[in-house]
Amino acid sequence: MTSKAALAPSHMMELPRKILIGERVVSEAGALVRSLGGTSKVAVITGRIVKKRAGGQCSASLTGASLKSRWYVVSDASMDTVNKLYGKIGKDGPDFIIGFGGGRSVDVAKMTAYRLGLPFLSVPTSASHDGISSPFVSVRGIDKPHSIKANTPIGVLADTHLLSQAPPRLLAGGCGDLVAKITAVKDWELARDEKGEYFGSYAANLAYMSAKIILDESEKLKGRDSFSIRTIVEALISAGVAACIAGSSRPCSGAEHLFSHALEYVAGSDCGLHGERVGLGTIMMAKLHGLDWEKVAGTLRNMGAPTRARQIGLTEEQVIGALVKAQSLRPDRYTILSKVRMDKESARALAKSVKVI
Known part of the structure; x- marks a missing residue:
């Protein structure tokens, strides 16, 4: 209800x-x-x-x-x-x-x-x-x-x-953090609809817009010229301001970020850049939300960000372990992983279905 x-x-x-x-x-x-x-x-x-x-x-x-x-x-x-x-x-x-x-x-x-x-x-x-x-x-x-x-x-x-x-890898990581706003906003909407949590429409739209410009323009932005860099930086600044307006990280951080934090627990701190881990998480959470996860993955590929765990040295078991652990890191934050509980079998199936593993 x-x-x-x-x-x-x-x-x-x-x-x-x-x-x-x-x-x-x-x-x-x-x-x-x-x-x-x-x-x-x-x-x-x-x-x-x-x-x-x-x-x-x-x-x-x-x-x-x-x-x-x-x-x-x-x-x-x-x-x-x-x-x-x-x-x-x-x-x-x-x-x-x-x-x-x-x-x-x-x-x-x-x-x-x-x-x-x-x-x-x-x-x-x-x-x-x-x-x-x-x-x-x-x-x-x-x-x-x-x-x-x-x-x-x-x-x-x-x-x-x-x-x-x-290094180009850092810019690609920033794009991973931007694309994540797509699923972060969906998680925030889910918490509003199912738990009555406060939802700030303006902050959510600002964060969503920051992600959408990367999703829609990745073919143009992958050249890493001055226009591309400025666009990506402005989008990152805009996303940060969305968090300021919301008074929380809600518009910018959802289950995909919990997955990233869980990877640090499971695989250690040297398991890829923040944005790389978050990008992988966004692909999987987009699938759970019923979003176009293939577009998310294609955008990340265009920007030079990883779409497969092995590209940043992660094993299948580490990805599965992080998916199972993610929501327990912050049980107070309602996300898609609160609704779709992960065990090892379902986690493996999810990661395989989107070719993260």
Whole structure:
């Protein structure tokens, strides 16, 4: 029986104040920080390779805006790293934090800024997931097997030239994370219809639109030219904003993300990129929802993302184990896996039917 939809809960919408996107705009980082309230000292959290490749441009821009900067290089996205940075950066006393790099650096910077109560600028150098503009982070060493909420970036700077230099695999992973919004929104609709959960139509439509542009335009976007990169980055930013508007990750994360998190439990943390795992999950959840899973798989292939588990080193048993385990990681979130319970036999049949295994 369909339940009456719940009234919208009260929640605070935190949105990025400014988003700067374009060719070689990293040269404007200092001016952007100034315009967002940074006045003296900036802590920049980055990765070793990104600092070597593009740190000079960012540093020069900050210096040109009369901002002192101290750089902190991180090698993983864990709470241990966040805790260490919390102590080091807290002693240094900056008034602004920049996350400059891939998803790992942005997540660590976001969580560190949240704990220190400081404004945060997201400067992604790869378009690998929608966390570049959302308040959600995925770090290891927390007690929850899914993303947790921190603060929304006060600003986003997306330099399409820097983004174009990232490994193609990362951009393909970002497309996997975008396509996932198709099944995430369907899961949210299911929770509304069957459990009376609040459903935000605007946030859902925004997330869906971010996915649909990839599904509809993958033939044009697979060239990875400046137009393609900008389109994908804008879609990722838009999806992140959808989560800000919803006040939860609901429009962006459903059973396909639970499957991805379960794979980390079953196969270990080095089992492909986040977007690659999520893309595989989306193919299977699309089948369960009665959606065109072949179009999802074709889109992922066009964008260079994996559609078979073995492409990222996963075995059949690992995929099956993750499907069986996925919903138990977050029983409070109603998804298609709450309705269609998986055992080993049904999980194997599903994965085989869509050629994931």
